Amino acid sequence: MSAKKNFVLDTNVILHDYKCLFNFQDNDIFIPIVVLEELDKFKKGNDQINFNAREFVRELDEITDNHLFTEGALLGPDLGRLSIVVNSTYPEKVKSVFPEKKPDHLILAATLIVRENHPDRKTILVTKDINLRMKARAIGIETEDYINDKVKNIDIFESEHRVLDNVSPEIINAIYKSKDGIPATEISNDPFKSNECFVLESGTSSVLARYVSETGKVRKVIKEKNFGIEPRNAEQTFAFDLLNDPEVKLLALTGKAGTGKTLLALAGALRQNKLYKQILLARPIVALANKDLGYLPGDEKQKIAPYMQPLFDNLNVIKHQFSLESSDYRILQDMQEKGTLVIEALAYIRGRSLSETFCIIDEAQNLTPHEIKTIITRAGEGTKMVFTGDIQQIDSPYLDSQSNGLVYMIDKMQGQALFGHVNLIKGERSRLSELASNLL
Known part of the structure; x- marks a missing residue:
């Protein structure tokens, strides 16, 4: 059994996961009093961090042990103790390097005090x-x-689809001829992931295929247009196949800029507009240059408009496929006017129950695991959710390629029959965009 340790928590850990107190096993936890002061600033508001701040304070309020400010309050069976550190001194070791008593430096001071009071522990x-x-x-x-919520293996976000070569021509012909596919055991003894898409190749022929776990079969993936948008590579074809499958209720599309993630998702949703009461596109607002929305001019809608513009750009790409007199163009116009096609900030969907909705969450790499869970649990009957994002373009200072909500969701949902994931590799926006994405 490993020796017990002391962990001092920063404010951002609590704002990231308000249940963090219960993830340190039997080790003891210390919270500097300045962290509580910082949490107080976050209690008001509708964003996830505001919710997390409030929930953590409630968790703390339930710990009524009088020893919280002395030897610590026991958190539960097989768990350690929780203590609040009230800095009575500002250690010289901190003062000599960081003379200004700002919150970060007070947290460092509290950590040194804990270490000095417990010299026998790390x-x-x-x-x-x-x-x-x-x-x-x-x-x-x-x-x-x-x-606690970091994903260790992120290789799947760098690799292309799997290719199974040396498959007999007879197998490939059988997949082409069969509507429902053939048993996966006839292709390989190695297990396939649920809804995994791949290419089967023989010396003379090949087929795009997908494994359907509920039937245990591998079936062909047909290349087809969605609302005027045609897939340009295998991954985009796989994405359309999963987007168009009503049994796949949760889908993740990852890839670098220009691979078509949002455009494909929107095209798939529009093709199925009669199956859903509403198509909802949303994205989190990550303020630019550390300025909040209050810094921007105008009313609420005008403030969020710059953040939503990329979604409108994708909608315009689809609109430009059609003439102004075409029926498809009129369908798009009618949907926007009637409110069945809605583009809005992600904060506005929190607390809602989304029934019979095709929901697209863009830039999902900027969400925490808890935020992703909160959104998915909004799904009512008949709802499909698609999350898109590039794990290399994270705007939050406290998330990275292993801890953001998008990779966390994919890691936890792999193998579920209602979940699918496609990693888009090739940029299709333009040759210039592809070159910049690869070299810069």
């Missing part, structure tokens, strides 16, 4: 702030990122 500062981790190391404090 004391570790847990923070998602890279800069604070660097400051901590500068004065000899051991520090870690909060890794």
Whole structure:
């Protein structure tokens, strides 16, 4: 059994996961009093971090143990103790390097105090702030990122579809001829993932295929247009196949900029507009240059308009496929006018129940695992959810390619019959866009 440790938590860990207190096994947890002061600033608001701040304070309020400010309150069976650290001194080791008593430096001071009070134990500062981790190391404090929800294997976000070569021509012919597909065991003894898409090749022929776990069969994937948009490569063809399948209720489309993630999702939704009461496109608002929405001019709709523009751009790409007099163009116009096609900020869908809705969440890599869970649990009967994102383009300072909600969801949902994932590799926006994405 490993020796017990002391973990000092930064504010951003709590705002990331308000249940974090219960993820440190039997180790003891310390929260600097300045963290509670910072949480107080986040209690008001409708964003996820505001919700997390409120929920954590409620969790803390339920711990009525009088020892919270002394030897610590027991968190539960097989768990450690929780203590609030009230800094009575500002250690010289911190003061000499960081004379200004700002919150980050007070957290460093609290960590040193905990370490001095428990010389027999390892004391570790847990923070998602890279800069604070660097400051901590500068004065000899051991520090870690909060890794409870980090995904270890992210190779699937860098690789193309699987190719199974040396498949007999007879097998490929059988897949082409069969409407429902052939048993997966006739192709390979290695297991396939649920809704996995791949290419089967013989020396002279090939077929795009998908494994359907509910039937245990591999069937062909047909290349087809969705509302005027034609797939340009195998991955886009796979994406359309999963988008058009009503049995796949949850889908993730990942890939770098220009691979067509959002456009494909929107085209798939529009093709199925008669199957759903509403098509909803939403994206999280990540303020630019550390400015919040209040910095921007105009009313609420005018403030969020710049953040929603990329979604309107994708809609316009589809509109431009048709003439102004065409029936498809009129369908798009009518849907927008009647409110059956809605583009809005993600914050506006929180708390709603989404029934019979085709819901597209763009830029999902900027969401935390808890935010992703909150959104998916909004899904009512007849709802399909599609999450798109590029895990290499994360705008949140406290998320990375392993801890964001999109990779977390994919990691946890793999193997479920109602879930699918396609990683788009090739940029199709333009030759210039592809070159920039690869080289810059």
